[in-house]
Amino acid sequence: MLRFLTAGESHGPALTVVVEGLPAGVHVDRSAIDADLRRRQGGYGRGGRMKIETDAVEILSGVRHGRTLGGPVTLVVRNRDHENWSDVMSPDPQPPEARRRRALRHPRPGHADLAGALKYLTDDLRNVLERASARETTMRVAAGSLVRGLLTAAGVEVRSHVVRIGSAALPTALVSWELLAGVEDSPVRCTHAATAAAMVAEIDRARRAGDTVGGVVEVVARGVPAGLGSFSQWDRRLDGRIAQALMSIQAVKAVALGAGFEAGATPGSSFHDEILFDDAQGLHRGSNRAGGLEGGVSNGEEIRAQAVVKPIPTLLMPLRSVDLRTKEPQTASVERSDTCVVPAAGVVAEAMLALVLADALLEKLGGDSLAELLAHLESTRAAWREFLSRRPREE
Secondary structure (H helix, E strand, O other), X not given: OOEEEEEOOOXXXXXXXXXXXXXXXXXXXXXXXXXXXXXXXXXXXXXXXXXXXXXXXXXXXXXXXOXXXXXXXXXXXXXXXXXXXXXXXXOOOOOHHHHHXXXXXXXXXXOOHHHHHHHHOOOOOHHHHHHHOHHHHHHHHHHHHHHHHHHXXXXXXXXXXXXXXXXXXXXXOOOOHHHHOOHHHOOOOOOOHHHHHHHHHHHHHHHHOOOOOOEEEEEEEEOOOOOOEOOOOHHHOHHXXXXXXXXXXXXXXXXXXXXXXXXXXXXXXXXXXXXXXXXXXXXXXXXXXXXXXXXXXXXXXXXXXXXXXXXXXXXXXXXXXXXXXXXXXXXXXXXXXXXXXXXXXHHHHHHHHHHHHHHHHHXXXXXXXXXXXHHHHHHHHHHXXXXXXXXXXXX
């Protein structure tokens, strides 16, 4: 129902995303998209590239007077740094010196360099890293911010925070939705002040050592209706779709839904969320270790997912590698990079979860306009209320 396609290279002239499937009438706030782009660029531990770029979105199609038209929406963000790379990244034939300038032949362990070189049979790693770069997530964040207009109208909100950086971790795994509202006040997007200070210290230690550091982020969605996704086929399960979306983020190496990282060491009697009912709260759970998902379907609780972000592979003290042309031992190439991207990864995770949930909403509720979708949502909620109000029939 909803799909998006990104295009563009890290040092090319611009990055682009086309989002198709949004119904007509969804509110689009360009300033809100720019605010999310700034959040992606921020966070303690970012490198020099983010000091050059000031990402701002241009809307080329699909929006008129602040509302979607129902057709494909095209968003563009210009790369300011491109002027320093115009010959290196030119689409037109260039003299040999342009190909040699900023050439990379020593693949970085942990990066797409060598795998991409083998895939495309090239020893010019610039052809690989420009598209493999996490700069691509700029347009995922833009697309995610765009579909928030649909989610907000349906009563769905998405937030994120940092759980761990290096050895510095939150003392409790569960952070309330209300606390997440203040996460942007922290330089590492962590809700616990003492832990945030320890995270900053972890990043500083890594920077002084010429190293990098990873961590864990959690993304949370509130107000998600029950019944999104399906258990009828493997590729329609909402938990699988969320996991795939988060795993697709550059540097993410593991994903858990709810308290999933603990599931293998916890008895079932202690892990599963008991189902309760009373007149005040209606149907509800006493806990949410399932992360709002059971059997591939949303169950009405908050959707919570964690993603493990590895230390990024560009190191100022590079690891061993080889020259792809001579096959002689070399140290890995060094590109301008970050020490830690964990805070920014949370913003990207928000965007990916927003896109998956918007797709699932459209799949269940349909509608060519926002008004039609919201009418379908209200009729579904009315059906739930009627179902849950039923009393046992007398025999």
